Every structure is written in structure tokens, then in C-alpha cells.
Amino acid sequence: MAKAKTELTGKQKAAILLISLGPDVSAEVYKHLTEEEIEQLTLEISSVRKVESNQKEEVMNQFHQIALAQDYISQGGIGYAKTVLEKALGEGEASQIINRLTASLQVRPFDFARKAEPSQILNFIQNEHPQTIALVLSYLDAEQSAQILSELPEDIQADIAKRIAVMDSTSPDVINEVEQILEKKLSATVTQDYTQTGGVQAVVEVLNGVDRSTERTILEELETQDPELAEEIKKRMFVFEDIVTLDNRSIQKVIREVDNEDLILSLKVASEEVQQVLFKNMSNRMAENFREEMEFMGPVRLRNVEEAQTRIVSAIRRLEEIGEIVIARGGGDDIIV
Secondary structure, eight states, X not given: OOOOOOOOOHHHHHHHHHHHHOHHHHHHHHTTSOHHXXXXXXXXXXXXXXXXXXXXXXXXXXXXXXXXXXXXXXXXXXXXXXXXXXXXXXXXXXXXXXXXXXXXXXXXXXXXXXXXXXXHHHHHHTTSOHHXXXXXXXXXXXXXXXXXXXXXXXHHHHHHHHHHHHOXXXXXXXXXXXXXXXXXXXXXXXXXXXXXXXXXXXHHHHHTTSOHHHHHHHHHHHHHHOHHHHHHHHHHOOOGGGGGGSOHHHHHHHHHHSOHHHHHHHHHSOOHHHHHHHHHTSOHHHHHHHHHHXXXXXXXXXXXXXXXXHHHHHHHHHHHHTTSSOOOOTTTOOOOO
């Protein structure tokens, strides 16, 4: 009596794939995994006693097909990938590959839009209902959403930011319906699962990318509409004035990192507290030179100052990302020196 064929799990397939690829390639793959993934995969590899030739062939073939499909998706979206695979492999097998790929890679809705220019997306959504705009922006990259939000009318910016912040899970039917709005002009993608999106962190990431004027307008409006939400967002953000919360070593690192002209412009209109903190962390000669520059600079455009402050804040956030400085957040985070 023949044994029933046992379906391999995702972990088993991954283990067989790495065994088949050899130690050098596997080591390179490990560099892109989390510690938990490495631990689970290593455990799975250690439990494999023997890889049958038919198993190896099947796993390698599946991996090759998924890699091709992912390449097609990056070129033209899921719809394009499905069309190409159907021509090459037939409708049934193509659907299986696409379903396997979207399940394993968790392809999100509006994948097509993340490949488009923000100006294109803005043209198609600017006249839609604020909830529709909020849904689309919550799925885009934060940088894209920031550019689009900055270009929308000021009277709806705060409303859209609030809708993103309070958004929870969204029905696949609603997502699919919104996607159809953009399908004719860009592309389309679908999802079968309820997808978690939006939330306070999503709107923080968007606001971190907008210009200072837009950021201030939105936060001021939110303080009127929903003070608790505005406070929560501000706790998670870092604005230029928050430089006073950094420790001296971090401030000195920032001063070395940013352009002197940006610092002088920013200090021109900064509060006394901000000026004192920055001057304290400069050499006496540098501080004196800055004071002289500010005195003889004359009137400056507010836009130029805001742009300089935005560049400084971007540098601070970048330094935090690479672990050069630590920003103390709201919510009781402890900083150990």
C-alpha cells in the first residue's frame, strides 16, 4: 500500500531550500533574517535527516516560480504577474503561485500605488471623500503620503490625518472598492484578508515627512478637534524645538552633523531656551561667530527657516535610526546613560 504524500510546511520547504543551496548561499540568506527566524529555521534544518530528490526538485521549482512572479510584480503589479504566468503555465498553476506568493510575502493592497509618483496619486484622489483619501494614504509609503498630504487643501489636512490615526482594520470589500477608483489609471491589487492599517504611528510617520508649516497646521487643528489624539501624536514626534530634550553629547553630535548655515537660520528665530542649549554645546569661538552672523543677517524668509529646521530634524532622526543618539520619547521610556 503506497504512502500518502505528505504536504510540506513552509518551514520545511525553507529548510530544504537552504540545504539544497549550500552553506555559503544560506549564510547570505541568514543575514536578512531576524533572530527568531534564524532560530526557527536552524531548528528545522537540524531536524531534516535526508532530502529526497523529488522533494528537492519540487521545492526548488516552487522557489524559482515565486521568484519569477515576484520579479513580475515589481515590474507591473500582481495583475501583470498573473497575466504573464497564465500565458506560461496556465490559469490554474498561475493562480496557485500568486496565492502562495501573496500569502508568504503578505503583499499589501495598493501595491501599484507605491510604485507611482505622489503627484499622479494626488490627481486621482484629491476630490475623493476624506475617508477614501485617508485609506489610500495609510497604505502608501510614509514619504509618499507626506508629499500628498502637504499638497492637499489645508482645510482637510487635519481631518485626513485624524482619520488615518483612528483607522483600524478595513474590510476587503471596502479596500477592493477603493482600489477600483485607481484601477483604470494605474493598476489594481486585491487582498483576501482583513488588513491592519492606519493608527497613530502611521500618521506620525506621515507628519514626520511633511514640511514644518503643514505639520504645524495639522497639529493645531487636531488640538482643537481631538486634544488627546494631538498629544499622543506629539509624544511620538520630534520637532525642532525638542532639541532641548537631547543630552549634551547628542546635541554636540547634531551640531557636527548639520550644515552651519542651517543652524544659523534656525537659531535666528528659535526660542531663547533653544539658543542657549545649542550655544552651550558649541565652542566659545563658534558660538560667538554664530551670534555675529545672526546679528548681521537681517530679515529672513520664514519658509527658508522652516526648511532649514526640517533638514536639521531629518538629520536628528537619521542619527537616531543608526544609533548615534537617543531621543527620549513620551510614555515613560527610560534612558540609561
